[in-house]
Every structure is written in C-alpha cells, then in structure tokens.
Amino acid sequence: MTAPPLDLDGVLTFVRVADLGSFTRAAEALATSQAAISLRLKRLEDRLGTRLLDRTPRHVAVTRQGAQFLPAARRLLEAHDSALAEVAGTVPARLSLGISDHVAGPDLPALLRRLGLDGAGLVTEVRIVASRDLATAFDVPGEGGYDAVILRTEAASGHDGTVLAEERLGWFAAPDFPAPHAGEPLRLAGLAGPCNVRGAATRVLDTAGLPWTEVFVGGGVLAVGAAVTAGLAVAALAPSTAPPGAMEVGARLGLPELPRTWIVLRARRLDGRAAQALRALAAAYRNPGGR
Template sequence: MAEAVLDIDGVRAFVRVVDLGSFTRAAEALATSQAAISLRVKRLEDRLGIRLVDRTPRHVAPTPRGARFLPAARRLLDAHAQAVSDLTGAPPPRLDLGISDHVAGPDLPARLARLGFDGAGLVAEVTILPSRALRAAFGDGRFDAVLVRDEGEEPGGTVLATERLAWFAAPGFAWDRDDPAAGPLRLATLAGPCNVRAAAETTLDAAGLPWREVFVGGGVLAVGAAVGAGLAVAALAPSTAPAGLAEAGARLGLPDLPVTRVVLHARPLRGRAAEALRALAAAYRGPNAP
C-alpha cells in the first residue's frame, strides 16, 4: 500500500470542522465556501482510506478513527506554521484582542487553545474588560478587535449571536416579591460600566421591584461565586454563566431581561492574525445570527 501524502489544506479543514462542529463555520473560519471545505475533507478521507467525520443535518463529529487522528493533525498544523515562520525569519504576527467578560465564558482558555491560539506563528494578547470599556478602547485604537455584548444600541460591527439574559441564583436562594418583609432583591453585579448590570437594574426599576447591590465582582467568575454561595441573584448570559448556577427568573417571579447581541468590531487584518480571528468569530457565532 502506497504511503498517504497529506494535503495541509485538507488537514486544516478537518481540524476546523471538528473544532467548530460545523462545515459552515469551518468555511467561515477559513474564508472559503462550505462546498470547498466538504471537498477538502473528502479528499483527505480518500487519501487516508478512512472516514474521519460523521455528517448528519444537525450533527458533525469525528469518527473514532478521526478522533485518534486529530492530535496528530494538530501537531502537523503547528509544525507547518513553525516551518513557514522559520523560513521567513519574520517575527510572529500579533493579535491584540479584547473580549467582554460577559462574552468570554469560563471555557475561554480551552477554546483559545483548541482554535490554535497557542500554536506557532501567532502572538495573541487577550484582555478581558467590560463591553463599554472595550468599545471605547477600540475607538481609541487600543485593540485589533473586540468582542462585546450589547442590546443593539451601538452601530457597526458584525453580530455573531443573539441571546436573552437570564436571572441566575443558587438552588436554595429564596425571595418573595409579594412579601414586604423579604426586603429588596439582593443583586450581584459586575463592576461598572457594564451593559448587563445596567440592563438588570433598568429591568427591575421598570417592574417596580426593589433591589440593592450586595456584591460587586471584578469578573463573571467572581459574580458566579457570590451567586453560588447564595448571597444574591445575578443577570448573566446563559452561554457564559459559571457551572453550578440555575436560572431562577420564573421561580422568583422576576421580569424577563432583554435580548443582547455578541458583536465583533475588528480592524482589517491579514495572514495568521486574520485566520485566528475568523476562527474565534465562527466559534462564537450562534445559529440565530444574521
């Protein structure tokens, strides 16, 4: 049997399909068409003589043999990027990226590693800040790109996903909105300026419900810890809520929170930085994005 010669574009397409769970998102990340991605993966499968990906209309996942091939495929891509970098002798490109704490989510480190941000050929500097601070810094030229969460009040950018905020509390947290003796609703919030914090306070005021801040955290994980300890409730995006918290709006009789958008603002980028940003945007893109 002749030795299979792997095509680097096919390997890259396979890895992106697995990482993003979608041929469509892989095509977005690699700036090509879904048909081209399907063809690249099919040619790779033909060369290897095995099926790498199971495809159904609603599910894309590696086959058992595809999962075994995946670590070697990642190493091949890293070696390829390093070889190109060594050949050119140029310093690795940089990507100065800002991500809102209400977008990042607890799985951000794993997501960045999975998408190759730790691979050869790119230096990524990632800063976590509130959305309003990120937008201002981006306007001042501080970042190459920012991922923020807003309620549609800001023009420009690319909408990656829409999501309704929700109230989260510990399972044992109790508050009766109809009992004056219960006192104001206890809130845990992110330090301002913060769009989610403002949305929570505005929603409670519009419903005529008393509230008071009892915890202000420097990040979503800190807010989640306070909520998990039963100190307060918090308005959070379900996609970024820390593990162990439960949606409690219906149980506590709290009003619906607004729908928010995950928006990407980016400057023109090229090469490895542009590819990495496309992959990250595809990873955050929701099924209900425009």
C-alpha cells in the first residue's frame, strides 16, 4: 500500500517553527493560532513516526531527526511553490521592502534565505535606507514607493505602525579598545548623513559633558561595524546589529546610557505571497518587547 503524502501545511509549519524558534512567532507568520500550530506538528510527527521538535514553555529546539528532515522539507515547499507558479503562468507578486540600516544587521542575508523570501511566486526588492528617510518615503504612495518599511525609532507610539521589538542602544568596541586618557576625546564611528542613532549618541555625550571626535564615517552599519572590529573607534549600535566579536563597553569606559529604541513595521494592505512573506519577516524581528 502506498503511504499517504505529507501534509504541506504541516511541513510549512515545521519549517516556520524551526526557523523562528517559537510557536508564537510561527503562528503569527502563518496567520493562525498556537493551537493550530501544535496540531499540525503533531500530525506531521505522527505521520513520520518521529519527534521533530523538543519544546518546553520557554524553549523550542529541532531534534536530530528534525535537523535531518529540515533540508528535505524546504525542498518540498520550494518544489510545490514552483509547480504552482508554472501551472498558473502568472507574473510573480512583488514586495518592495525598505529596512533601516540600524535594523537590518549582519544576519539579514541568512534571514531572508531562511524565511523563503526567494521562493517561487515572489520578487522581493529590499532597500537598506536610513530610518528618517524611510519614514518620509513611506508617506509618499505611488510608483517606486514602499509596500512596507521596518525602521528604528526612539518613540514607541505616534508612528502609525506595529512595534516588533524593543532594544536599548549600546556602546560597542573591540575588546581591547583603550579608554581615553583624561581630557582626551572619545573616538566615534557613525553613519554618514542625518542618522537618528548618531544623533542620540552625540546628544548624550554632550549632555554628560564628555568630549568626542568622529574618526570614521561609514556608508552603512556594516562599514561602521568594520571600523569597530578593527579597533578604530566606538560606535552606538543596537545589540542586534553589532558586529561579531564586538563588546558593549559603556560601563568600562564610563559612558552615559543610551536611549531605548523600538523596531516598527509600517505596511500597506497586502495579500497573497507578499503578505505571507512580510508576516514571516515581521515575526522573525519580534522579541518579548514587541506587541
């Protein structure tokens, strides 16, 4: 007797939970309930005869068997999407997405790949832009505008968007970055042009009466992170965008506390593949501070 085929909803649910590490985030990404997520996973595990996930109230981890199944599950979903696109013969949907440079972070390429935003049926245009410019551009509809923007702001309300996460900025430097001598200005790295994070950093330093000098201006957070890693300067960054190996040095250098910030999603009404992709990406950015 031929074994029954796998349920694609169950396979998709498993992939989303594995990628997002959370039943709550997976439910948000798939626009369903946690109860439905649990039921789909149980049916898939019963069908495969093995446990794919270990879950506790605070932790979700892929089992050894789940890790073995995950690549095949991704290929199955990709083949399914490709088959539907071939039969339909329709023009792929488009998603024009703007992400703040101080939100994207070094993990953005892996995040986009993991969440299947490169799958069949969707063309995704992603532009990395300063938060201030994104907020202005989103308010101008029409050709060439954004379908959605994810930006960082110092205000938790008043932005007509959905808060995804809350993060306090920190002072990041290489582990061996030396403390300035008495009266010596703090060496800073920051983004070029108007930048809310740079403005917050210089504002708190000026308020505290601490001298500073800008020694490196980068065209993006990755460039600023490179200057930090090279030991050239200190930079105000969100922990999620700090380069690997950098350390929070505010306490060691006696620097003032930086403000809290919020990651905010603003989106137009979307449907179909574009809406699915945006829900998945938004869920990945969520943390307990989001709402």
